[in-house]
Amino acid sequence: MASHGNNDIENLKATELTLRPPGSDMPEKPTTMATKCNKRPIPDSDDESCRSRMDETEEMERKILAPPPKAQVVGWPPVRAYRMNSFRGRKSDDAEENAAKYVKVSMDGAPYLRKLDLKVYKGYEELRGALQAMFKCFSSVGMEGSDEYEYAITYEDKDGDWMLVGDVPWEMFISSCKRMRIMKGTEARGLSSCA
């Protein structure tokens, strides 16, 4: 079999863990971000800065950031670079990761409920923003700029208990939330003042 002398050196360098972002001050062969992690697809806004760098390095070799058990060989498997850009892989045993997580959201006083895919949001900020947008038409007092205790966003967890949204890490919230309820008025004040 033909030797890969050169490739080994390149592979070693490319699999070095560094703190700088991929593509910056790399003279020839930058590492790729495309398949570095098996996370679920990140919403689009995050991708743009990655993308423009990816385009620049489109013609250059791509290697994984994390050290693999075997050295990567250039161009193998023969998968086109643009295919790796468009999609972030994930392991099949994390099949749940990419499935949507829809929960019902009710708001006191609103005539009907809505459904939200929690996976779409990166954190509590975005969720709050989405809820405001969804239920804007129902609140006589706008949620922005008003007394923050006017409304409380609560959720029912796996144990059946009603909890205030925001206490636990986001990932934990997503996995335990069964449905949500936007409470208003005294009921809300009662909950929050206990914290």
Next chain:
Amino acid sequence: MNSKRKKELVGEDNRPNDNRISSLPDEVLECVLIFLKSHKDRNAVSLVCKDWYHAERWSRTHVFIGNCYSISPEMVVRRFPNIRSLTLKGKPRFYDFNLVPPNWGADIHSWLVVFASAYPSLEELRLKRMTVTDDSLEFLARAFHGFKSLSLVSCDGFSTNGLASIAAYCRNLTELDIQESGVDDLGGSWLSCFPDSFTSLESLNFANLHSEVNFDALERLVARCKSLEVLKVNKHVTLEQLRRLLIKAPQLTELGTGSFSQDLKLRSYTELESAFSNCKDLHTVSGLWVVSSMYLPAIYPACSNLTFLNLSYVALLSTDLAKLLLNCPLLRRLWILDTVEDKGLEAVASSCPMLEELRVFPADPFDQEAVLEGGGGGGVTESGFVSLSEGCRNLHYVLFFCRQMTNEAVATVVRNCPNFTHFRLCIMNMAQPDYLTNEPMDEAFGAVVKTCKRLRRLAVSGLLTDRAFEYIGAYAKNLETLSVAFAGSSDRGMQYVLHGCPKLRKLEIRDSPFGNEALLSGIERYESMRSLWMSACNVTMSGCRVLAREMPRLNVEVIKEDGNDDVAAEKVYVYRSVAGPRSDAPHFVLTL
């Protein structure tokens, strides 16, 4: 405006009529030849006799050049005076996998300059793996006033500024397709450069661009281009935006959607579904990107006439795929990711009996942890492959990425589907044997070539000895393209192929133990082939020099990268050419 043909008297005898092959006057012959579209037929016609050669060259309007360095633009212009459409292919295919250094060549500009004076009425340019700069795009837009159709597949070198030139200056544009091209994406404003008076667009594909285009401009463009049939947007387009576009263009035949994830601005699910159901003429759907299971059914009403479904950008699970396929009874071509796994392939087998082409791409090609013993790493396996073949008997094209395969499974597959013309199997772990018997995969490919008599394209993988190539040389009599990686045991392997496959046109080999003897055993073959690529094999500079010396009408090029010694020829590209050695070769390409 056609150049008028003057009766060719130079070098021709004035023969009496009954000595001519046909008694038709030349003008009539030309009128007949106009109906010949296939370039292979036209090439055959031009060989009949001088009269036919001239009649053919005057009547040809489309020229196909499979290797841009096999001929010069000046020669093309001299032979064909009336060209309206040009198809050009540039870099060797392994460029796609980073085996060819950037700046290798295949720049379109010199062609455009020559064509600008010779063919001012040029209407169509279809390029593959060419380098195209923004300057070239601007030049094109300004030099060819009736220009209509631009297709750039797997090209690079340009930015969205170049697209802006095309949009702004090509008043008669009907097609703009930049699929799979590496574009320097500087923003989406290029789309807004189409003037308000511009209405001729029939096909627009910008699915590979990353930045957002102005949606209002897009919506207005779609609304005023009543002949629009192909629309492939990028993933920034939301479901609500897509709905609005579909309302404006129910006549679409090919649709590339934006992201199919939940969009809170969507008016309602039923309205989305209704927009899709208006599109009765859709035969091709692609895109989807990120799909929310709850929204995918909205597309079902548009699927009844679908013949091509490209799901290779979306990580679908088998359950969603199965439900979707139930709505696509006429499907002939399907591209998917291996996230659907074997269960997904079983769904394909049961729902798509008319399927002719299947491509399964790996979602995670570099996932080392998926190297496995007997399954469980995700992706598709030999078992899914067999199930597929049991349900889809009309398969003739397969591209299959997997991590495990057996000889027996492949033999079963081709027994079920003997009509393969394109068989591309990629076992992703290099040189991996049959995982059950631990034997080489020779018998698998032996079965393929013995059974599939019409096979034209073959890509092999897994652990292979010379025996696999012996089979190929003995049986693959219609083979035109062969791709080899990490395979073979000695020079004999390559020799079997070169001596045994009479129709071979393209041979690309990497990381295989074939040396000078193998290279030179094909010395008689290369002039009848388009090209040969060999990288990381055992070929040396002296072997290449011998080839170059013996065959002056071949360009024997060696790519020399830093650190290579002077003996080994790491990357060799050999191709026939009537244009002589390249005049634009970069420093790292040596023509021997």
